[in-house]
Amino acid sequence: MKLLVTLILILITVPYSFAQNGQINGIIHENQTTALPYVTVTLKGNTEPPVAVGISDNKGHFKLENIPVGHYTISYHLIGFQTVTQSVQVKPNESTNIGTVILEPDTKLLQEVSVKAQRSSVSLKIDKKVFEVGKDVLSQSGAVTDLLNIVPSVSVSPSGTISLRGNSSVLVLIDGRRTGLTQSNALEQLPADQVERVEVITNPSSRFDAAGSAGIINIILKKNKKAGFSGQIRLVGGIPNETRISPSLNYKSNKVNLFATYGIRLSDYVGLYTMQQSTGLSGTPVYLNQRQDEDRHDDARLLYLGADFQINDHNTITAAFLRNSTNDHDKTQLNYLYSGKNGGIDSSLSRTGESWEKRSYNQLEFNYTKTFRKPGKKLTVDMQYDFWDSDKVWNLSTAKKLPVTMNLPMIRTSSFGKSKDLMIKTDMVQPIDSTSTLEFGLKMEDRRVNSDFIAQQENSAGWEVIDQIDNHLLYKEMIGSAYIQFSGKTGAFGYQGGLRGELTNIGIEDRTGSYTNQKNYNKLFPTLNISYRFNTSANLQASYSKRINRPRLGMLYPFNELTDLSTRYVGNPDLNPSYANVFELAFLKNWKTLTLNPSLYYQRNNGVIEDYTFRDVKGLFITMPVNIDKETRTGFELSVLYNPFKWLQANAELNVFHYKEQGSYQNQNFDYSGNTFTTRVSSQVKLKSKLSFQAVYNFRGANATAQTGSDAVHGIDFGGSKTFMKDKATLTLDVSNLFGLRRFSNRTIGSDYEINQTSIPNAARYRLTLVYRFNQKDNQSVRQAKSGNRD
Template identity: 30%
Template sequence: MVLKKNITPVLFGILLMFSFVSVAQTTKIEGRVVEQSNNQPLAYATVMLADKDTNKPISGTTTTEEGTFVLETETNNYYIKVSFIGFVTKDIRDFQVKNNSINLGTITLAEDAAQLDEVVVQAEVSRTQFKLDKRVFNVGKDISSTGMSALDVLNNVPSVNVNIEGAISLRGSSGVQVLINGKPSILTEDGGALGSITADMIESIEVITNPSAKYDAEGTSGIINIIIKKEERKGLNGSVSLNTGEPDNHSVGISLNRRSEKFNLFTQLGLGRRSYLRDSENINRNLETVTTLFNTGTDYRNEKFYNITLGTDYYLTPNDVFTLSGNFAYEVEDQPSNYNFQLFDEADALVSEWNRSEATDATNPKWQYELVYKKDFTDHEDHDLLLSATGNSFSKDQNSLFDDVTVSGEDRDAQQRTRTDFAEDNFTFKLDYMKPFSEQWSIETGAQYVMTDVSNDYEVEDWINGEFVTDTGLTNIFNYDQKVLGAYFSAAYEGEKWGLKGGLRLEQTDLKTLLETTNDANDQNYTNLFPSVHTSYKFSEAVSLQAGYSKRVYRPRMWDLNPFFNIRNSFSIRQGNPELQPEFTDSYEVTTILDIGKTSLNFGVYHRFTTDMIERITFLSEDNVSTTRPENIGTNSTVGIEFNTKYTPINWLTFNVDFNYNSFDREGTFESEVFDFKGDQWTSKLMAKFKLPANIDFEATGNYESEYKTLQGENDDIAFLDLGLRKKILNGKGVFSLGVRDAFASRYFKSFTAQGNSTNYTESTRGRFVTLGFSYGFGKGEAMEYSGGRRR
């Protein structure tokens, strides 16, 4: 195979890189960090070596789930600093070196009730930090997400929901921008593509419901920023994992990392195969002709994948770091489907029945590359300069054959063939600068330029008189070219009790789309200002208050604008709208944080007002074909409340609760039809974690999403349960894990739409997913519970 020939020299290159890293005489430092109040281990506490003369960091690590740590150094003029958010930092200057080894034993940290800059809700493994303009969900090893994707992890983050189709919403709104390491990515353009990021790869997830001027104005309901781990333990570290699951889900992953004083070299390899299936049912009723069309079926996505990531950090000086990394992934897809159609007349008599089958194959190469320079100035730890250039590309070569076979009644025999050549390139250039003038005052400024270039060559052919003939009405090339230039400035004051941050962002957008065959062009050029204000006040040790305002924009994506569609189900069609305009949102929120003993409660009230609201409208033709496309329709005003908490009644049981409720008022008109209506919706999540004997952990997460009105109908409620079990062996180096998503196969998506003289009912489900895995960490690596997905 060509692939094997290509991988062999890559592996040789990896080993060659590692061989260049020099190994000097080192001192080994180890110990264990626990809470002073209950002697429980502190997972993910920071252990840092600092220079005695300058107090600058030399190196560091974090503790394991058992509170233990090991690090090495080649220097000798240092002291040891142990810290964890919410606890008093401890400096250790008195220690003995024996045989190039330091054993610090058990280190106790006391809780710090006087910390004023943030409040931490400390979960058993995962935890949430509340900062001035965002919340940071630090991802632990939540068992139900083991072997699952970033979409599953997101579904466990407070305020975030992911529906059965992979669509992400924040506080019930789908206008959310998803970033990876603070930058746009190919993987975030399509929710399903986030399945290539696995749970073990994620360090933290930032939920920014009111982004400051530093961030892109894109995303009307806010920003979700996925921070990917980058291993930095010194020496050679690695991890290997094997996973299997049902439906068909098998993978192997290897991670290697080598760190010295000057270099950090890292690589990940993964390969595997997986299958997704979806059962669906559609009922189209034409009330004018009194006919009904039923169609039921199953479509599959069978995928083989191969990937490699290579990168290095080079420390030019302790304060100047260059990072160069690249990722290549290759997917081979097979997408069969089969649908049965039945047409009934006004007397419910069967008029005709036919089957429509599909055979689709596709190949998807993906590239991403990044160069980053970071400068840490010596006068203050937060005085930073960051320059980055990122490029990514994705292409798809897909061919499909559709075959309609008559079962009874009217002759429906037909064949269609489609071809898709898709290519997308994204380039992002970014500069960020932060300058503190004192412990209270600081500024941030920077600029960003994003270029997106997409071409979608789509052809449909019909079998006519013994040959395939191009359907010119459905065949075209759609080009999409968007450039966004942004610049921002913000200033912040953070005192002992009160903080204030204000900023302004300017963005200029240049968008061009073109349908080549018809020569239909749509050019948009607009410039907007996006202000933001955030403030916080600490009334007492137990009560803090945060408030914020920001203006946001949602720019239609390529698939929102492209008028052509997949004809898998030729009676249920989704297409884009080239004339679609951006929508703008003013967002306000006030959040109260109550710190009651070891329990922290987060209660918030928010309001969003959106103009040029984008809604999907469904039309049903006389021949029972339902077509859905986006349109700009009026305004939407949303008022909501949100509640999050974590409670540990006993040391082996922890509960995490997340609740969100909002009501909305829609006003709008489309083609002389009034779409004014009011409604509400709510979601809740309850996670229970149990520490069992024999080093076994068990976790159950229940989810509920209420029914809610839509522009033309309503969506049903959804309830589902995720389960997980984990067993550690070999002092935590090895981990067996079992995960069950949607344990009762109850995660159905159901919607009802009424438009004019027609109605449409849709129901779909993906069913239960079960995964079983084993992972093992070697060197100083940990078992990473890696399912073989692409690492970014």
């Protein structure tokens, strides 16, 4: 094949070989620092055939020789990237240097003329797996959380918890930055069709924060590249109620890019939770049957506006403001039936709860970017200031039903929290030569969180504090970090090594002195990635990284809500971070209609965080996170993408792993080992009439720990879409949790008790979405909120 290509190139260029009047040379990159080989370079004049054709080498270099004097058009083409075309002039006896040409990934690669629809694809880079978002039905109709549920290796629980390979210790970024939008289901505010690609980084380089022992999910949003006014409006209606209105506008000129987005979301959720609890099994048993019906209503508003200012060709400033506010109103009804060993009902209780919560998340963003004459050299300075507050009130009414009817005292709880988070960082990219790059940077983050919580019970004189639950907590965190990283290529080999150091200072204070503590930990986090490219369609990669999993705020708060009479979750202010060493070997092979991506991985976590359940002196079951000794995971993952026809795309994914936990806490032994797996299968059919259908099936196998076991979970999502009005409008109908199959069952077993629970947090949801675009193609987007600090 190479000989045939060479002969063709010789035949094409023979008629021009005698002029020897000049030459053209340059370098082709796929980004600012990575050379791109095997690119076809075509030089054309006013007539056919081409004047000359060449191919870039392993370092991205190309050269066209013996070119007659004149004006030409030169183009650069490689499958998977957008073709770039530019004008060039050849002068007598001179070498014309094009400089560095950047080819962008082609998001229209699989767009067929008869189908006019884009497909998602997966590629393997030196330090990450990249999921290019196509116009899949389910990735266009819903929110970012819906999109993540079809990304290989990623899953999202109904409560909004994001996991990578079944591990929830994952760091979620937007455009490479921490985001407060991942807290409290705020990603529900971001439409999925605003996402350009999702980077799954199981072994992140030292450029990224060391947080997230499972890895990093980096959500890259689309950028507006079209001059003038553009935008879109999105309308959503659903059952149960889901109403969304989201207009977005963008204005772009040579020097200024203005962007604004406003979103309204009104959503209702219906949940059902049941529990069977058995206690006193070694003596006189008591049985509890419990049912909880829940109605949740969310009212959310999002505003994001800002501007990019291009001072000159090498200096750009970005400033933006984000506000995301919510008003939630929840109602819950709990019924308790108690019985003895004879099976008859001895007593019953009912509790009605109603809560109101207001949250406001705000963010100021500033970025300065400086490029240099040397291609790939870049300096960035980022500053972000996040500030939020939350105010929540619960009113609880309890009544005895059997053996007598009696109203019990009212209970109310009130919690208020606020946070201020300042982040400043700077990064430098310094190319050494055409194949190697040095990167280094500094970062500082200061965070202060205040939280008040009080629980009161009504009495004849008014209200009294319950169980001394009245406290104020101040959490202060300072993180300073620095990194250095070197990457390069030698022939088919690519390599990237780095070291990151993080210094952390944490202070916890409370009014009563019960939780006051000071913690400092300073650690080094090395990373190494090595890849070998067999050819343009096959790549092998080995990687290692050391990571840290810092506890989330919800894990640290000792305050708890009193909604349930029988169980309660509390945080642990004494919780420490866990550390992970992660090794991985991955292979990617692309054929014309098939892509295979198998990988092996091993992860060892020290000080792993695990939930511990115990029964207190009042008979209440308490669950709290604790540190145990260690956990190891050894797994195999396989992703398959199959495109047998232009109109059909099928995806399959399998993740199988063995896990082993060791450690103890108080009198509880946590030693346990087991095997489990997850799988996902999806298919999409695209018809000539711009009508598409997609179905996704998810299955998570049963798994267990020393205390708790969870049954298998499965579910189906389905959707169809139609594009019309010359691609200006798209109408989508989708169903989440079709047939209501997705339900969660688990059991907790102790020395003298057993608890079985079933949860259906969300019923089947039907949603109709209309998107109308103006001065914008259906694969483009206006600027969206992209960044934030820690969750």
